[in-house]
Amino acid sequence: MKKLSARRRHPLAAVVVLLLALAATGGLYAAFAPAGKAQADETAQSLAIEEGKKLYTVGCASCHGTGGQGTTDGPSLVGVGSAAVDFQVGTGRMPAQQPGAQVPKKKNIYSQAEIDQLAAYIASLGAGPITPTEKQYSPEGADIAKGGDLFRTNCAQCHNFTGEGGALTHGKYAPSLEGVSEKHIYEAMQTGPQNMPSFPDTTLPEKEKKDIIAYIKTVNGDETATPGGFALGGLGPVSEGLFGWIFGLGSLIAVAVWVAAHTAKAKKS
Amino acid sequence: MSTTTASDAKRKAPAGERVADWADGRLGIYGLAKANMRKIFPDHWSFMLGEICLYSFLIIILTGVYLTLFFHPSMNEIEYHGSYVPMQGIRMTEAYASTLDISFDVRGGLLIRQIHHWAAVVFLAGMFVHMMRVFFTGAFRKPREINWLFGFLLFVLGMFTGFTGYSLPDDLLSGTGVRFTQGAILSMPIVGTYISMFLFGGEFPGHDIIARFYSIHILLLPGIMLGLVVAHLILVFYHKHTQFPGPGRTNKNVVGMPLLPVYMAKAGGFFFLVFGVIAIISALFTINPIWALGPYRPDQVSTGAQPDWYMGFAEGLVRVMPGWEINLWGHTLVLGVLIPLVVFGIMLAAIALYPFIESWITGDKREHHLLDRPRNAPTRTALGVAWVTGYMVMLIGGGNDIFATHFHLSINSITWFVRIFFFLGPVIAFIVTKRICMGLQRRDKDKVLHGRESGIIKRLPHGEFVEIHEPLSQAQLHALTAHEQYAPAEIGPTVDENGVERKPTRTEKLRAKLSKGYYGEGNQVPKATAEEYKEITSGHGHH
Numbered sequence: 030m031k032k033l034s035a036r037r038r039h040p041l042a043a044v045v046v047l048l049l050a051l052a053a054t055g056g057l058y059a060a061f062a063p064a065g066k067a068q069a070d071e072t073a074q075s076l077a078i079e080e081g082k083k084l085y086t087v088g089c090a091s092c093h094g095t096g097g098q099g100t101t102d103g104p105s106l107v108g109v110g111s112a113a114v115d116f117q118v119g120t121g122r123m124p125a126q127q128p129g130a131q132v133p134k135k136k137n138i139y140s141q142a143e144i145d146q147l148a149a150y151i152a153s154l155g156a157g158p159i160t161p162t163e164k165q166y167s168p169e170g171a172d173i174a175k176g177g178d179l180f181r182t183n184c185a186q187c188h189n190f191t192g193e194g195g196a197l198t199h200g201k202y203a204p205s206l207e208g209v210s211e212k213h214i215y216e217a218m219q220t221g222p223q224n225m226p227s228f229p230d231t232t233l234p235e236k237e238k239k240d241i242i243a244y245i246k247t248v249n250g251d252e253t254a255t256p257g258g259f260a261l262g263g264l265g266p267v268s269e270g271l272f273g274w275i276f277g278l279g280s281l282i283a284v285a286v287w288v289a290a291h292t293a294k295a296k297k298s
Numbered sequence: 299m300s301t302t303t304a305s306d307a308k309r310k311a312p313a314g315e316r317v318a319d320w321a322d323g324r325l326g327i328y329g330l331a332k333a334n335m336r337k338i339f340p341d342h343w344s345f346m347l348g349e350i351c352l353y354s355f356l357i358i359i360l361t362g363v364y365l366t367l368f369f370h371p372s373m374n375e376i377e378y379h380g381s382y383v384p385m386q387g388i389r390m391t392e393a394y395a396s397t398l399d400i401s402f403d404v405r406g407g408l409l410i411r412q413i414h415h416w417a418a419v420v421f422l423a424g425m426f427v428h429m430m431r432v433f434f435t436g437a438f439r440k441p442r443e444i445n446w447l448f449g450f451l452l453f454v455l456g457m458f459t460g461f462t463g464y465s466l467p468d469d470l471l472s473g474t475g476v477r478f479t480q481g482a483i484l485s486m487p488i489v490g491t492y493i494s495m496f497l498f499g500g501e502f503p504g505h506d507i508i509a510r511f512y513s514i515h516i517l518l519l520p521g522i523m524l525g526l527v528v529a530h531l532i533l534v535f536y537h538k539h540t541q542f543p544g545p546g547r548t549n550k551n552v553v554g555m556p557l558l559p560v561y562m563a564k565a566g567g568f569f570f571l572v573f574g575v576i577a578i579i580s581a582l583f584t585i586n587p588i589w590a591l592g593p594y595r596p597d598q599v600s601t602g603a604q605p606d607w608y609m610g611f612a613e614g615l616v617r618v619m620p621g622w623e624i625n626l627w628g629h630t631l632v633l634g635v636l637i638p639l640v641v642f643g644i645m646l647a648a649i650a651l652y653p654f655i656e657s658w659i660t661g662d663k664r665e666h667h668l669l670d671r672p673r674n675a676p677t678r679t680a681l682g683v684a685w686v687t688g689y690m691v692m693l694i695g696g697g698n699d700i701f702a703t704h705f706h707l708s709i710n711s712i713t714w715f716v717r718i719f720f721f722l723g724p725v726i727a728f729i730v731t732k733r734i735c736m737g738l739q740r741r742d743k744d745k746v747l748h749g750r751e752s753g754i755i756k757r758l759p760h761g762e763f764v765e766i767h768e769p770l771s772q773a774q775l776h777a778l779t780a781h782e783q784y785a786p787a788e789i790g791p792t793v794d795e796n797g798v799e800r801k802p803t804r805t806e807k808l809r810a811k812l813s814k815g816y817y818g819e820g821n822q823v824p825k826a827t828a829e830e831y832k833e834i835t836s837g838h839g840h841h
Contacts, residue, residue: 130708174387181470181592185600190470190591195601196702196709203601247384248590256401257412257584265471267697269585270607273419277579278427281350281420282343284571288564289343292555 074149081150084143088124097154102128109220110157111148116216118144120209122223130200131223158219158229165235166215168243176244179237183228191248193263197224207249211242339561340541340554344435347428348534349565351452353572354421355527361414362516368404370396371466371512373505382589390468390593393508397467397588412580418460419585420576422608425453429649433682436670437540438653440663445533448526450650455523457608462515464586464606468508471586473594474603476507478616485635503596542669543780545773549667602699612642614695618716648685659812661787673742674781676735677816683731684724691719732821739823742778745770746826747834769835779825787813 036042086095092103099105103125106114117123121137139147148160181190189195192206201224206214218238221227228238247253249263261268311319322328339345372392378385380395381402400407429449432438438446461479465472480502484490499506538552547553555561592598605613615638622633656678657663672679694701695716702709749767756764770778789802789810815821 172387173384177384177592178388181595181598181600185470185592185598187601189602190600193602194703196699198708199710200702200706200708202703244384255584255587256589257408257587258580258582260584260587263587263590264700265602266586266604266606266610267602267700270419270610272583273416273607274423277416277420277576278350278423280575280579281424281572282347282427284575285346285350285568286343288568288571289341289346292341292560292564 077146077149078153080143081146081148084139084147085150089147092125097151106151106154108155108157109151111145111152111160112158112216113220113222114148114151115144115160116213116220116222118147119216120213131202134204158216161212161215161219163212166211166239166242168211168239168246171236171239171243173240173243173247175237176240176242177248179233180241180244183233184241187225189263190265191263192245193249206245208251209245211246214242214245334535335556335558337535337538337557338552338554339539339557340552342542344431345539346568347424347431349568350572351421351424351428352527352531353569354417354424354576355523356569357417357573357576358414358421359520359524361410361417362520364410365400365407365414366516368396368400368407369393369466369512371509373468373503373508385589385592388593391508393466393468394588394593397469401589409577409580412583412585413577415464415585416580416583417576418456418463419606422453422456422460422606425449425456426608429453430682430686433649433652434672434679435540435542436666436675436678439666440657441537441665442533442540443653443657445530445537446653447650448530448533450646452523452526452530454646455519455526459515459519459523460606461609462511462519465511466508466515467586467588468594469588469591470594470598470600471588471591471603473503473596474599475605475609476594477502477596478605478613482616482635482639485632485639487631487636503594538667540667540669542671543777545776547668549665552667604696604700607693610696611645611689611692612638612696614692614698614716615641617698618692618695618713618720645685645689652681656816659787659809660784660816661809661813662784668780670781673735673738674783674822675816676732676739677821679735680728680731684728687723687727688720691716691723695720736821736823739825743823743826746775746778747830775831781825783822783825784817786810786817 092100093106094100097106118139119137121135122132125132126135184192187195187197187203188206194205195203197203215238217225218228218233218241261272370392374392375389376392376395378388378390378395378398380398382398385398400411402408432446432449461475465476480494480498483494483497486493494502497507497510498504541547541552541554604610616635619634619638624631624633694712698709698712698716701707701712749769752766752768754766756766758764787810789806792802793799
């Protein structure tokens with residue numbers, strides 16, 4: 030003991046302690062870490078799950094836990110279903126860049142095949158909403174007007190009349206629906222991501238979801254006609270007022286200055 | 299002059315003269331025209347702000363008449379089968395359906411609608427800036443206080459005409475605004491419920507409100523406004539226009555161009571320019587796309603529901619006010635709405651009464667036809683800027699959700715910012731503005747006494763470097779020193795003619811104190827006197 034005590038101020042003592050601590054932590058982890066699940070049969074589905082798990086371990090496990098059980102940094106993913114994964118990863122929201130009031134959408138870095146694998150893995154953890162097929166979300170033959178009515182009743186409170194988005198409390202927000210794909214809108218309604226309530230088929234049947242998607246695509250899609258000219262963001266009186274002040278009154282004052290500067294003069298000075 | 303003798307008949311008068319002669323024989327307008335045709339108007343771009351308002355008002359009336367031809371102010375419910383697909387089969391009021399028809403099926407309807415609405419936005423903004431011009435230049439002083447009140451009434455009536463107008467289509471956005479207004483009415487103690495029931499013909503929304511707003515919007519308010527506009531213009535004629543100080547301009551003359559032909563041509567041309575600018579904007583930019591908003595239903599609401607900008611500060615007041623209420627003996631006093639309503643009234647009353655308050659404080663009862671430069675009335679300018687600051691802060695409050703989403707801020711932080719800065723902002727603005735005004739006055743004085751910095755550096759024989767200052771021209775000197783400076787109003791003699799002492803009343807003391815705030819030491823920079831100028835320019839005082 031005396032020997033050890035004599036060397037406790039050695040320049041390398043701290044390094045040694047650190048190494049010992051790391052070795053102890055690593056050793057303990059290796060000893061107690063949950064063992065891998067038993068090998069499943071080699072079907073395509075289980076292959077996808079296997080691949081998905083690998084992707085999950087790299088991209089998601091740090092917040093959602095190694096088995097999707099959730100941590101203090103991220104919720105449990107058991108039972109969220111493949112639709113939720115397809116939405117969150119497909120819109121680039123997950124993996125999240127940083128914690129905050131709300132996770133914004135960003136560029137998606139996963140291929141659709143990888144997303145499907147991830148979704149398959151999460152779906153294997155517990156039953157949940159399934160990724161919709163094109164037949165379910167395609168607005169083909171839907172009732173646009175009815176969709177508008179449903180949208181104003183269920184969605185406009187947060188997403189604005191035509192889905193331009195709106196503010197929620199403490200920095201949270203309902204995002205703009207402009208440019209969101211039909212599938213993702215469907216999945217969002219089905220799963221209720223982040224601050225959005227979910228609208229399962231018992232509340233909002235598949236047909237009505239299609240109507241809503243058709244309405245959004247009509248009033249806020251790529252080919253939406255704006256008969257009145259430029260829409261000024263579709264934000265209503267705030268942007269209109271700002272525009273009216275700056276460009277309306279502003280240009281009139283510019284004209285007034287011009288008119289006042291050109292006057293009949295007895296003698297040019 | 300209208301009788302022609304036989305000898306004169308050979309020589310035929312020119313056509314214009316004959317027309318004038320014909321008209322004068324029947325209307326007797328020669329005297330009127332003679333008196334007013336040569337009336338002088340001074341030229342300055344800021345004097346045309348009122349013209350912008352007048353012309354946009356005319357444009358609103360013209361386009362409004364067209365819209366009434368196609369609009370059905372009825373709340374009968376029908377099923378829409380017009381040409382706008384996303385609304386087909388939806389149940390809506392005739393008011394909303396006819397607005398859709400105006401937008402999509404009436405020839406030129408959408409353009410006229412947009413001109414009508416954009417002109418309204420510009421009209422109100424123009425009135426706001428016009429009022430600021432009159433305020434900051436002191437043009438509201440005697441004898442123009444009543445005209446200031448007329449202008450103020452036009453602004454307030456314009457706000458409510460606008461409100462009733464954008465409510466007519468009965469769309470989801472404006473319906474939300476009507477509901478908001480009903481809430482404000484209900485918050486009035488005792489009378490609120492009665493007024494609401496009377497206005498809506500029963501419970502909200504009822505079946506009457508659109509038809510009633512229609513009468514108010516196209517008849518009652520514009521009728522009063524038209525009368526006020528005429529009275530406003532008559533008073534401008536009667537008082538003659540104010541002018542900025544300058545060489546040859548006194549309190550007793552007006553320097554400028556005659557009404558006919560110069561000013562008439564300019565004003566007439568300006569009307570078409572205003573119409574043109576508003577038409578271009580209306581052709582290019584959407585305003586109030588009611589087809590995208592949907593018909594009003596009390597069970598639906600959208601986020602981002604704001605009134606037009608001129609009601610925005612009222613919206614802000616309600617949005618940032620904590621939802622306080624008092625429940626006593628089975629009655630609720632909704633302070634969360636009532637207080638904003640009262641503050642709304644106070645803020646408007648403050649502008650209406652300001653001319654009277656200022657003349658009481660300063661004791662200035664003389665006529666003024668020469669305008670103040672804002673820097674030469676620091677306290678007034680600072681008060682005006684403080685008011686505008688409070689107003690603008692509330693506009694931010696009214697759009698707090700849009701600011702939150704577009705600047706990635708928390709709506710709660712914005713609300714707290716508005717709550718604090720509604721009180722703090724005007725104080726800061728007052729202090730800063732006053733200091734800026736004083737600084738500008740000092741600079742003016744410096745320029746008068748020492749001239750303009752020319753940027754030319756001269757080396758003197760003994761090695762010193764000096765910058766050459768160019769003396770100002772006589773006209774510039776005049777413009778910088780023409781303003782009058784006032785002494786603060788004192789408390790009257792405290793001893794009467796019999797030698798009896800009296801105690802000055804509390805109001806007298808308050809007035810003297812406030813007056814000192816306007817003209818006391820430290821609240822204005824004594825302008826350069828002729829003696830100072832002489833002494834410095836004589837060469838003795840060179841430094």
